[in-house]
Amino acid sequence: MSYYLRYFADRAVTLKAIGAGLVAVDPAFKIDGGELMRGKDILAEIEINASGTDMFGEDLAAKIGELERNGTPNARHVITRLRGAQAIVTLHVLDSALDPDVAWEMLSPVWTVLPAISPGLTQSDGQGFYDGSQLVVALS
Secondary structure (H helix, E strand, O other): OOEEEEEEEOOOOOHHHHHHHHHHHOOOEEEEOOEEEEOOEEEEEEEEEEOOOHHHHHHHHHHHHHHHHHOOHHHHHHHHHHHOOOEEEEEEEOOOOOOHHHHHHHHOOHHHHHHHHOOEEEEEOOOEEEEOOEEEEEOO
């Protein structure tokens, strides 16, 4: 089963910076043509949408809409943070022969590298929004 993870970055982010950060953690990582790979395994498709682009606006509006329907104080706080985002890094974690837990473990360096490049919030489909490893707003 494939799913999406998004990182709403407070500053501009580039694939080059993410790739360099990942290679510093593990030289087996590479980003090639929008594919995030570790060795020969394709872990995810990765893309960045910068503030001001149509895709950025659509994605941001959809997530803010979900949070507005939630209506909790934490959801309002996340909305405020999202409105300051400058980029959305989207990972489409692909169906693969890898066990999902193994794939998740192989992706763990991404969640170290992204905050080192820019503060931000992570959103996981079917789970919600995270600040670091802390679930801030649960969304199904």
